Amino acid sequence: MTEWQNFVNVEEDLIAANVKLAKENEEIFNKRDLMVYEIMGNIGSGKTKIIGKLVEHLKDKYKIFVINGDCATDIDAERIKSHGAETIQINTGKECHLDAFTIRPVFNKIPKDVNLCFIEQVGNMICPADFPLGAKHRTVVFEITNGPYIVRKHPFIFAITNIVFINKVDIAEYVDMDKPARDKLKEDINKINKNVKVIFGSAKTGEGIEELISAMDL
Secondary structure, eight states, X not given: OOHHHHHHHHHHHHHHHHHHHHHHHHHHHHHTTOEEEEEEEOTTSSHHHHHHHHHHHHTTTSOEEEEEEESSOSHHHHHHHTTTOEEEEEEOTTOOSOOHHHHGGXXXXXXXXXXXXXXXXXXXXXXXXXXXXXXXXXXEEEEGXXXXXXXXXXXXXXXXOSEEEEXXXXXXXXXXXXXXXXXXXXXXHHHHOTTXXXXXXXXXXXXXXXXXXXXXXX
Protein backbone atom coordinates (compact mmCIF):
# COMPACT_ATOMS: atom_id res chain seq x y z
CA MET A 1 0.00 0.00 0.00
CA THR A 2 1.39 3.40 -0.97
CA GLU A 3 1.84 6.31 1.41
CA TRP A 4 -0.94 8.16 -0.43
CA GLN A 5 -3.33 5.21 0.02
CA ASN A 6 -2.52 5.15 3.72
CA PHE A 7 -3.34 8.84 3.94
CA VAL A 8 -6.68 8.36 2.18
CA ASN A 9 -7.60 5.44 4.45
CA VAL A 10 -6.80 7.43 7.59
CA GLU A 11 -8.91 10.36 6.37
CA GLU A 12 -11.83 8.06 5.57
CA ASP A 13 -11.55 6.53 9.05
CA LEU A 14 -11.60 9.99 10.65
CA ILE A 15 -14.67 11.03 8.66
CA ALA A 16 -16.50 7.80 9.55
CA ALA A 17 -15.64 8.17 13.24
CA ASN A 18 -16.86 11.76 13.21
CA VAL A 19 -20.17 10.79 11.57
CA LYS A 20 -20.70 8.16 14.28
CA LEU A 21 -20.01 10.65 17.07
CA ALA A 22 -22.22 13.27 15.39
CA LYS A 23 -25.13 10.82 15.58
CA GLU A 24 -24.40 10.32 19.28
CA ASN A 25 -24.32 14.10 19.73
CA GLU A 26 -27.69 14.36 18.02
CA GLU A 27 -29.13 11.78 20.43
CA ILE A 28 -27.79 13.77 23.39
CA PHE A 29 -29.35 16.97 22.03
CA ASN A 30 -32.70 15.23 21.50
CA LYS A 31 -32.72 13.79 25.03
CA ARG A 32 -32.16 17.29 26.37
CA ASP A 33 -34.84 18.79 24.10
CA LEU A 34 -32.09 21.06 22.80
CA MET A 35 -32.49 22.43 19.27
CA VAL A 36 -29.07 22.86 17.67
CA TYR A 37 -28.31 24.82 14.50
CA GLU A 38 -24.92 24.88 12.81
CA ILE A 39 -23.96 28.05 10.93
CA MET A 40 -21.21 27.54 8.32
CA GLY A 41 -19.61 29.91 5.84
CA ASN A 42 -16.45 31.57 4.64
CA ILE A 43 -14.43 34.09 6.63
CA GLY A 44 -16.13 37.48 6.62
CA SER A 45 -19.47 36.17 5.37
CA GLY A 46 -21.35 37.62 8.33
CA LYS A 47 -22.01 34.47 10.38
CA THR A 48 -21.48 36.18 13.72
CA LYS A 49 -23.63 39.18 12.82
CA ILE A 50 -26.44 36.91 11.62
CA ILE A 51 -26.32 34.89 14.84
CA GLY A 52 -26.45 38.16 16.75
CA LYS A 53 -29.59 39.14 14.85
CA LEU A 54 -31.13 35.73 15.53
CA VAL A 55 -30.41 36.09 19.24
CA GLU A 56 -32.02 39.54 19.31
CA HIS A 57 -35.17 38.22 17.63
CA LEU A 58 -35.45 35.00 19.64
CA LYS A 59 -34.08 35.64 23.14
CA ASP A 60 -37.53 36.39 24.59
CA LYS A 61 -38.84 33.07 23.23
CA TYR A 62 -35.91 30.74 23.91
CA LYS A 63 -33.04 30.34 26.33
CA ILE A 64 -30.11 30.59 23.90
CA PHE A 65 -26.51 29.39 24.04
CA VAL A 66 -23.92 29.96 21.31
CA ILE A 67 -20.76 27.95 20.62
CA ASN A 68 -18.29 30.01 18.58
CA GLY A 69 -15.54 28.30 16.62
CA ASP A 70 -12.44 30.17 15.49
CA CYS A 71 -8.74 29.53 15.07
CA ALA A 72 -7.88 32.12 17.72
CA THR A 73 -9.34 34.82 20.02
CA ASP A 74 -12.76 35.11 21.68
CA ILE A 75 -13.79 38.15 19.63
CA ASP A 76 -16.91 36.54 18.16
CA ALA A 77 -18.06 35.09 21.49
CA GLU A 78 -17.81 38.53 23.09
CA ARG A 79 -19.77 40.05 20.20
CA ILE A 80 -22.56 37.51 20.69
CA LYS A 81 -22.67 38.14 24.45
CA SER A 82 -23.51 41.77 23.73
CA HIS A 83 -26.73 40.59 22.07
CA GLY A 84 -27.90 38.74 25.18
CA ALA A 85 -26.85 35.10 24.81
CA GLU A 86 -24.50 32.95 26.84
CA THR A 87 -21.49 31.79 24.82
CA ILE A 88 -18.41 29.65 24.85
CA GLN A 89 -15.44 29.99 22.50
CA ILE A 90 -13.64 26.99 21.01
CA ASN A 91 -10.27 27.84 19.48
CA THR A 92 -9.07 25.25 16.99
CA GLY A 93 -5.55 26.58 16.42
CA LYS A 94 -4.34 25.31 13.06
CA GLU A 95 -7.40 23.08 12.57
CA CYS A 96 -9.76 24.50 9.96
CA HIS A 97 -13.11 23.38 11.39
CA LEU A 98 -15.05 22.24 14.42
CA ASP A 99 -16.01 18.58 14.43
CA ALA A 100 -18.17 16.27 16.54
CA PHE A 101 -15.20 15.51 18.81
CA THR A 102 -14.18 19.12 19.53
CA ILE A 103 -17.66 20.24 20.57
CA ARG A 104 -18.37 17.25 22.86
CA PRO A 105 -16.34 18.55 25.87
CA VAL A 106 -18.42 21.74 26.12
CA PHE A 107 -21.78 19.95 26.45
CA ASN A 108 -21.61 19.95 30.24
CA LYS A 109 -21.07 23.72 30.15
CA ILE A 110 -24.42 24.35 28.47
CA PRO A 111 -26.92 25.31 31.21
CA LYS A 112 -29.78 22.85 31.70
CA ASP A 113 -32.44 25.46 30.94
CA VAL A 114 -31.03 26.20 27.46
CA ASN A 115 -33.34 24.98 24.68
CA LEU A 116 -31.74 26.60 21.61
CA CYS A 117 -28.08 26.45 20.61
CA PHE A 118 -26.29 27.96 17.62
CA ILE A 119 -22.86 26.63 16.66
CA GLU A 120 -20.75 28.98 14.57
CA GLN A 121 -18.26 27.01 12.50
CA VAL A 122 -14.75 28.21 11.78
CA GLY A 123 -14.77 30.28 8.58
CA ASN A 124 -14.36 27.66 5.87
CA MET A 125 -16.41 26.54 2.85
CA ILE A 126 -14.69 23.17 2.39
CA CYS A 127 -13.89 20.99 5.43
CA PRO A 128 -17.12 21.41 7.47
CA ALA A 129 -19.10 19.63 4.74
CA ASP A 130 -17.50 16.30 5.70
CA PHE A 131 -17.65 16.81 9.47
CA PRO A 132 -21.22 17.11 10.80
CA LEU A 133 -21.66 18.04 14.44
CA GLY A 134 -25.06 16.50 15.13
CA ALA A 135 -27.09 19.67 14.56
CA LYS A 136 -30.75 19.63 13.52
CA HIS A 137 -30.13 22.14 10.73
CA ARG A 138 -26.99 23.15 8.83
CA THR A 139 -27.05 26.64 7.34
CA VAL A 140 -24.48 28.04 4.89
CA VAL A 141 -23.79 31.77 4.78
CA PHE A 142 -21.83 33.54 2.06
CA GLU A 143 -21.80 37.12 0.89
CA ILE A 144 -22.93 38.54 -2.43
CA THR A 145 -19.44 40.01 -2.82
CA ASN A 146 -18.04 36.50 -3.35
CA GLY A 147 -19.11 36.83 -6.96
CA PRO A 148 -20.94 34.57 -9.41
CA TYR A 149 -18.84 31.39 -9.17
CA ILE A 150 -18.68 30.59 -5.46
CA VAL A 151 -21.38 27.91 -5.58
CA ARG A 152 -19.86 26.05 -8.50
CA LYS A 153 -16.41 26.23 -6.88
CA HIS A 154 -17.65 24.88 -3.52
CA PRO A 155 -20.40 22.39 -4.42
CA PHE A 156 -20.01 19.95 -1.55
CA ILE A 157 -21.09 22.25 1.27
CA PHE A 158 -24.28 23.15 -0.61
CA ALA A 159 -25.14 19.47 -1.03
CA ILE A 160 -25.39 18.90 2.74
CA THR A 161 -27.09 22.10 3.90
CA ASN A 162 -30.73 22.83 4.72
CA ILE A 163 -30.61 26.61 4.28
CA VAL A 164 -28.42 29.05 2.34
CA PHE A 165 -28.34 32.69 3.43
CA ILE A 166 -26.74 34.97 0.82
CA ASN A 167 -25.66 37.99 2.82
CA LYS A 168 -24.90 41.65 2.06
CA VAL A 169 -27.48 42.06 -0.72
CA ASP A 170 -27.70 45.71 0.33
CA ILE A 171 -24.47 46.28 -1.63
CA ALA A 172 -25.24 43.98 -4.57
CA GLU A 173 -25.51 46.86 -7.04
CA TYR A 174 -21.96 47.96 -6.22
CA VAL A 175 -20.40 44.57 -7.02
CA ASP A 176 -22.16 43.81 -10.31
CA MET A 177 -24.55 41.27 -8.78
CA ASP A 178 -27.86 42.39 -10.27
CA LYS A 179 -31.05 40.30 -10.15
CA PRO A 180 -30.11 38.03 -13.10
CA ALA A 181 -26.77 37.31 -11.42
CA ARG A 182 -28.51 36.58 -8.11
CA ASP A 183 -31.02 34.32 -9.85
CA LYS A 184 -28.10 32.41 -11.37
CA LEU A 185 -26.62 31.89 -7.91
CA LYS A 186 -29.91 30.40 -6.74
CA GLU A 187 -30.09 28.24 -9.86
CA ASP A 188 -26.56 26.94 -9.21
CA ILE A 189 -27.50 26.05 -5.62
CA ASN A 190 -30.69 24.25 -6.65
CA LYS A 191 -28.83 22.21 -9.26
CA ILE A 192 -26.77 20.81 -6.39
CA ASN A 193 -29.55 20.60 -3.82
CA LYS A 194 -33.13 21.07 -4.97
CA ASN A 195 -34.49 20.91 -1.41
CA VAL A 196 -32.43 23.73 0.06
CA LYS A 197 -34.05 27.01 1.11
CA VAL A 198 -32.24 30.00 -0.43
CA ILE A 199 -32.58 33.39 1.26
CA PHE A 200 -31.16 36.69 0.05
CA GLY A 201 -30.67 39.12 2.90
CA SER A 202 -28.50 41.48 4.88
CA ALA A 203 -27.35 41.06 8.45
CA LYS A 204 -26.66 44.80 8.50
CA THR A 205 -30.18 45.92 7.59
CA GLY A 206 -32.01 42.89 8.97
CA GLU A 207 -33.42 41.92 5.58
CA GLY A 208 -34.11 38.19 5.40
CA ILE A 209 -33.71 37.48 9.13
CA GLU A 210 -37.42 36.84 9.70
CA GLU A 211 -37.41 34.55 6.65
CA LEU A 212 -34.40 32.72 8.07
CA ILE A 213 -36.16 32.23 11.41
CA SER A 214 -39.18 30.83 9.60
CA ALA A 215 -37.00 28.46 7.54
CA MET A 216 -35.43 27.23 10.78
CA ASP A 217 -38.91 26.51 12.18
CA LEU A 218 -38.22 28.84 15.09
